Amino acid sequence: MTVAMEKTEKPEKSQGVEPAAPVKRVRKVSRSMVIAAILVIWLVLFAVLRGKQTLTLAAADLTDLHRWFNDVNDSIGANRNSNPLFLYFFNEIRLVIDNLVTFVQELISQPPAGRPVPQIGWLGVVGIAGYVSWAVGNWRVALLAVAGFTFLGLQGLWQESMDTLVLILCAVFVALLFAIPLGVWAGLSDRVNRIITPFLDFMQTMPTFVYLAPLTLFFLIGPASATIATMIYAAPPTIRITAHAIRTVPETTVEAADSMGATRRQSLMKVLLPMSKRTVVMGVNQTIMAALAMVTIAALIDAPGLGKTVVSALQTLDVGTAFNAGLAIVVLAIVLDRVTTAASTREEAARGSKNRFLTWRRPLLAAGAVVTAVLVYMSNTYLWAAEFPGEGRTGSTISSTADSVTTWVQDNLSGLTNAFRDALTNGLLNPFQAVLTDSPWWLVGAALIALAVVLGGWRAGITTAVCVGLLLGTGVWSDAMTTMASTLVATVLVMLIGVTFGVWMGRSALVDRLLRPTLDAAQVMPPFVYLVPFLALFGATRFTAIVAAVVYATPVAIKIVADGVRNVPETTVEAATSAGCNTWQIITKVQLPMARSALTLATNQGLIYVLSMVVVGGLVGAGALGYDVVAGFSQGQLYGKGLAAGLAIVLLGVMFDRITQAAARRTSA
């Protein structure tokens, strides 16, 4: 999912290939000494003060802040019908979005009044998908799109898939309407960038469960709420990446335009935007992927589509059906991902190859449009082209295969897995968690701030101090520490796996091609689909939650590391080979050190992705913040506490992000 991040980060990072000056080496040693000293002092004080001032709060206990959140929420609900803000503002937004979604639904997924089927049937949709993919991308992705969409029909999930597609397209469309202008603005102005960054962090790390219920108060139950929930989570990548794209247009180009007398507007429209188009499309790609991750959550407020199938199958632990629907989400994701990626590289590819089809492109496009129009007309008129034929036999085969695989795994592997779980929990997680939760709060806070200063400098230290202070304010300190322990353990695992597979993938194009679809699947498959067998293997434990987080976060880390390894100049590797280095030496002495900035970026993203799984972890036995959020969503009197726990997750995310980014800047500076 962070393909774009990797690609866009590179120009900055590669400037910092530094010679290892001896002065620096001395400082580095002393830095790790300081870190060790901080940890030793912490442990000593922990041994003395264990169990004091730990700020624990029982599951049903509330603080004044939590009660105040409850009251605010209640008063909004009570005054909804008389408040002019609702009558003239939120209702208008709702109406516009509802109409948009209903319109598109009647086109491809829901029968409009007076017709038994939608306006455009499966044949038309497949035709349009193929044609558009070919027009914006190339014929290979067009084939993929046609195959993918047909597969959705064969799975017996045509209508559900179309409902999901509609929701995603509408959410992405509305998101882009304001995300691209905002991104451009943030790209042009440092101040705007500084102001919106915290908001974007907030939108991406605040668990959706926290704002799902209030959203239905503002926008009622229906397409509008589902679209807006999806949008909140999905818009930030486009804003960030657009801003980044504008920023990385070479200054000389802009200056050249200025010197020729271009106005601000001209240099924006004729230079900046065209030159950053490719990266912006990658941002759109990220937004689509993020929107797909919201499919199951939106189903909880009655959003139609594949999410509903997953949710209702899981009520009866029907893994097969849930897997089939999850697979449809994966197929949609892969098609949309590959098409947008192809779109972003198309012009360059076309310019590069003097293809003889280039002269034919226009007539071929027109011909394709006619064929598509015929297909659409037919799917509007004839039943066989409107409703996908067959009974989804492929789907039931997939379900029953998934079922039997799950059963086999559960029956045959549980002995092995329990030993591993207990070793990790007792050997690593429990002691680590004890240090975090049983130390007095001020000790943990002081240690965190000190570590941040050493690793990232004074600015990171100040951010951490603010975050620690706010974490105290949320009243869920102890739960936050428990969550932090699991998060850090998960991140360590993510990095271990990420580096291993990342190096493997970075060194071999074949491995890359084989692994990548699996990685994509792990990122968009709704977590509960694979969590049911994990629950059978590991029980409802913190370990299961850690595994879930690792499955979700590792692909990002792997992709970033692989990209970093691949970007190590070939000549360097060859030089090392001719100097007689063996493979192991090349990896550890050349490739990994030179990909260091990719490693820190992978750690940063790994942490953020792990944090976004905290709530899912709460659903499978992790307790702590994740459980607080889920409980807040389910019970009115715990709403405030859930909101506070959500804020705590955001704070943890911001804190980790700023520390790792500052540390990354230090290592590459």
Next chain:
Amino acid sequence: MARQARHWRAGAAGIAALGLALTACGGATVEDSSSGSGSSGESGKCGNFNLAVNPWVGYEANAAVLAHVAEQDLGCKVEQKDLKEEIAWQGFGTGEVDAVVENWGHDDLKKKYITDQKTAIDAGPTGNEGLIGWYVPPWLAKEHPDILDWNNLNKYAAEFKTSESGGKGQLLDGDPSFVTNDEALVKNLKLDFKVVYAGSETALIQAFRKAEKDKEWMIGYFYEPQWFMSEVPLKKVKLPEYKDGCDADAEKVACDYPVYKLDKIVSKKFSESGSPAYDLVKNFTWTNDDQNTVAKYIAVDKMTPEAAAKKWVDANRDKVEAWLK
């Protein structure tokens, strides 16, 4: 240019041929099929009926049967909305939800929406009785029958230890949607246990399923009616008997959970609309066995809720007639 024009012409001809070929073998058109259907449901005066569907199978059974009867006998246009409880209740105020047809207690929501906001009213019991409590897998109850009395729990506490329970016995709690007094109960009954939050019904069911299959020690929070009971009939542990008011102070609870008379809640507007669907909801009652039958059709036999409801309604026409009077 001339070459291009030739290609153009060839392409256009090809497409036209393709189009003709495809339309010629067309088959049934959408117009043909639409004229036949759509007339059956519109005779009643019922109009729209927005039915919330909370995410558990027992509820789904109630909703499916009600929706089936409302559609077939009353000619309503039923819209079923999949929602969590909180959001469904919120929908009473915004007019998006007409009825919730299996409510477990939720005194806080009743106070908020029935007493304070006056947007909802009680529509009587469903006839189902909800039990909440601590359950053990059947193999355990069989081998150690005395475990079914809470007095003996401490004796076995060490057996219930897990990696999560910090040296004590583990009491596994589930879906946070249900009210739980378990932390207070453990404390006030002086049990050597720790409450561990599984966090979802899925996690809890999977834990019980595995415990029964592998004969593992496990005790957890569960409830009935629940479809899983027909797969693994869990045994309830006896806690100190419930008496009125013994759970008044949440901190000091030391008694079993009350028996919940599950009930139906409808929006005020719906109750005043004169819709026959309201009378149907009000009159609807059935037994735990009835619900378990339909829930089993859905969860174990993997029927769709609609098919399950139809099967039950066809077999129990007399009960349905009583609701329609």
